[in-house]
Amino acid sequence: MNDLSPYGDNPFINALGPIRDRREMSRALLQTPARPPDIANLPYAVRLHWLMQLREMHLPRIEELRLAESLDLATRHSYAQRSPHSPEVWSALMKEPVIQPALNMPAGVVSLVGHSGTGKTEAVTRLLKRYPQIIAHDRLPNFAGKHLQVAWVSVCVPPSGRTVDLAEVLMKAWDRAMLPFHKGEPRFAHTLAQQRRYGPRMLEEWRQIASSHFLGLLHLDEIQNLFKLATLSQRKSRTNGKKGAGHHIDDYWAGLPIVEDQMLKWILSIANEWGMALCISGTPDGLNALRSRFSVSQRISSLGHHRFQPFQVDDAEFVGVFLPALLRHQYVSTPLQMSDELAHLLIELTAGIPRLLVGLWIAAHRIAFERNEDRLRLEDLMAGAKTTLAPVMPAVQALNSGNPQLMERFEDLMPDDFDLWEALGHPL
Structure with a gap:
């Protein structure tokens, strides 16, 4: 130390x-x-x-180094809020899902925007891999026995933007990461094998497991897939006569529907209620849409917004x-x-x-x-x-x-x- x-x-x-x-x-x-x-x-x-x-070839740019600082701040701060020295943290986890960990403030959120090909996804992936993903602890304060800590999980929001599909992606990513430590079948094998699935329930099941293993940071890439982005003709009709220097974000994104509203609520709860740091990344259309929805939903603490610009x-x-x-x-x-x-x-x-x-x-x-x-x-x-x-x-x-x-x-x-x-x- x-x-x-x-x-x-x-x-x-x-x-x-x-x-x-x-x-x-x-x-x-x-x-x-x-x-x-x-x-x-x-x-x-x-x-x-x-x-x-x-x-x-990878030549780190200054914005990537700033992003590295933001991710590190967000991840370490999330663990500072959930120290294993606190009996209340363990007590809250053992009494899922009724009692939530007592947080001094929401965990940090890092956002990253850039056009396709500017290197945003590669940057996050390389930065996260600087940390060990799965960490085995032989002993922890206030806990008897060995315990696995999961430092980060990174997934792409599926093209459908549906809760059930995001839950499936998260569960499969979790099982892949934990594969070297599996004893028996993967943790989510039974849930994934079910023919009838309910997305919100699957997301909550995943969140409980992620909480119990003290997930540090969740990265959601391709965040634009959460939204039913307007077609070109719809954008033209919505912004007709409003183009130019005076246009405003609401001209583009007012009323833009999210595929499933409970998805956004669940994402917000990750940082706000459960103390896991969050990184969201996507193209400008998706981040602008998300911005408009965040502005009318609860405020969350942010640790950085990064733009990966073309040269x-x-x-x-x-x-x-x-x-x-x-x-x-x-x-x-x-x-x-x-x-x-x-x-x-x-x-x-x-x-x-x-x-x-x-x-x-x-x-x-x-x-x-x-x-x-x-x-x-x-x-x-x-x-x-x-x-x-x-x-x-x-x-x-x-x-x-x-x-x-x-x-x-x-x-x-x-x-x-x-x-x-x-x-x-x-x-x-």
């Missing part, structure tokens, strides 16, 4: 490992692919397989980190050189979406190899955009335009003009 820690001798918190600063976290998250020693003598087919390692051509992280990393991984004898023209072209063809930047880089190499030429040209990037990236180019053009009317054509490219932090009860 670190004598400087504000949490004291809390075994749940100590098991998470030391608190890391941003420099330490950045080093832990950095992942760069190896390069072959002699590119010129490698056949093109072999070079392609080296090139595919770029998909595993801009003048971003220091793009020109100083990401682009140089791409340039180092050229598998041709005559590579492209750093230039303003190259930087502008890459942003124009990908709207600065990191996943598309890597995809375009790989596509350009394949075009060069098909040309049987051992050099990379700007024209190869343009050809890659017209072929491999052709299906996403309309969305890229909409993002580049910054025009809400064009962006409305794509569900996951809705304008992100509204600050979720205020809706969660903590205006900046």
Whole structure:
């Protein structure tokens, strides 16, 4: 235990490992692919397989490091509220579901928004995996025998947005995580085998088990699946005559129905009543919809709202980190050189979406190899955009335009003009 820690001798918190600063976290998250020693003598087919390692490259951005702090604060604080040194905490768990743990304040909520491909899901996944997921305690204060602590669970909200489907996803994720510790059949095998299922009851069953194992943080990704998002024609009719600088979030999301209202209530109770930290992530349309519903429901404590933005051509992280990393991984004898023209072209063809930047880089190499030429040209990037990236180019053009009317054509490219932090009860 670190004598400087504000949490004291809390075994749940100590098991998470030391608190890391941003420099330490950045080093832990950095992942760069190896390069072959002699590119010129490698056949093109072999070079392609080296090139595919770029998909595993991870260069942590400053917003990811801020997110790391928020998740760490939320998780550790949730355990500070549920210390095993408190007999009341154990008493409450043993008397489920009538008595709830006595919390000084709700657990923290972290929200994360970004367009598809900006790396939000990968960031949360990598950060959570910095902690052990299942921690076995041989002894705990006020408890006889061994006990398993579950530090985190991460799932995607199913496309249906129904309670029964979310409960199934949570139960299966729990059983997978606990598989090495199973004695007999998985914990939720009987419930999942039933033909007739009732979603709220399944969610409550899962929550009770998660509480008894002191779940630290629950991550719900693809939060937009909770909502019946409007179609393009519905959005146009609802916002007709209200577009432009003066538009307001309510013009888009007023009356937007959640698939099942009890789902939102249950999610809120995780942090508000049971002390588990919560991380919600999704695309701007989903987070905006959630913001409108939170604004009319109970307020909850938030520990951070993070936006994963596409790169801009003048971003220091793009020109100083990401682009140089791409340039180092050229598998041709005559590579492209750093230039303003190259930087502008890459942003124009990908709207600065990191996943598309890597995809375009790989596509350009394949075009060069098909040309049987051992050099990379700007024209190869343009050809890659017209072929491999052709299906996403309309969305890229909409993002580049910054025009809400064009962006409305794509569900996951809705304008992100509204600050979720205020809706969660903590205006900046």
